[in-house]
Amino acid sequence: MDPLAPLLDLADVAPALAGARDRVDAAMRHRALRRHGGQVAAEASLRAAVASAALEGNPYDLEDVRGGTVTDPVLQGALRVAEGLGGLVDLWPRAPRQVLAKLHVLAARGVVPPADLGRLTGGAERIDALSGLIAGNDETPPLLLAAIVHAELITLRPFAGPAGVVARAAARLTLINRGFDPRGLVAVEVGHRSREPEYIGSAGAYATGTPDGLRSWLRHYAAAVTEAAEEITRIGDGVLASV
Template structure:
């Protein structure tokens, strides 16, 4: 009979120091420079394209948790119309990521309140764990095994009465400035996953913390670098190296995260350059004399690629419903936008190229990790 569970008790890390090999230090420098260069070169554009990058990262982070969603279904969730459960979860992940990163934009600390708020945004509508949204777990959980028993579990985190203590220690560590930002981000993430402080949503909040650390340390001041999209290329390796951290070996996961950040920054730059070319291509596709409303709507599609008729009217300069629908029809015929809904009510459209680029960025990072 199964009568006892042995939990893992990780070390406290608030005052820990980590010695790194010269090769890892060089890799960290290269990844940090690549991210900083992306921010310096495309900073203003990254701010404009922040929603694109947040959605790209949230799609990948959700897919790591086996929550798969099409871009059309995600567009429905973004627009607030009926959408599949996975799309709603991915949209919630975007809101949680945005919230957590925004709290550190001025270089301030990552607080318990900010983490709990992000979790509430992620999990509030979950039918099973919604009642635990925005609070530390008060039950024992585990990774692996079955839903009913930790027998065969890969990891059994600390008991619930220790969670608040561990999270206070982790957040104190996250506020340090005496080690490379990527080292800090890697260890914050790995320790968070080891504590597993929530009943569900730990992976997505843990990966959001990577971006919160990088924003707080001002490595990336605009948008996010889609690191989860790089992690998605080999989730088995990702999970294995988090377990290696739990066994007392931190450097392999630090190296892994640095590689992921380097690749993500490179491909994010390629996507930003692709997004910059889209408006000119769209104007060519629409042809001559498209009308002021169509031109204005077209000019806003990269920043706001998902819209309903009311939103489109605002984007087009506050025009009438008939003018709005005429502009949408012109863009639809030109192949610039497509309708993602199939009903006559609550209609939603999306800019095809922008949504396709989210998939393209994820695919490039999967295919060439």
């Protein structure tokens, strides 16, 4: 049985998640993905990394990052994480804690002392519980599971330094591994960045553990995924215009 199924009974949650999935499915039919899918995926990955770094308080212009002129270690860590996701997809459901440690090594190199890379600063019991939820879970719908993975990690912040980058990457890994976004096109980070006050507020609401707090977060997550679907369309339009 799906341990998270009761969350779908919260008001407006199931329709919001279903609507987000429909928008992603529509975006996945964009003409650019037929011949230029790799280019769209690379651009989505870049935008996701830039947005994730910005959410950690390190905002940079996309074109400056694209030009290679930004050396900020948090931004560089977010780029390493984005590049490394593909190699961690299969390991994620088998060894979540190992993957989280690897994500932190990628994200925090040059930001925290080497001895702290990949090491939890606290919350080991909650991480164990989250790992149990991830490992071998084929019951929870991908969007719901990704939302909870993200919320648990963003509120717990179990690693030193840019723990938010790790949280957002873990959620992306969940969507990719569970087949919701097998090509890594859904830059949910962009959706969080475009709704940053709501992102911060709903994460805080989730941390209260109340039904209204959980509902607030899940509705935000659906909205962020919907915005990420629109971003696929914008990227695809741009790619077609350039060829």
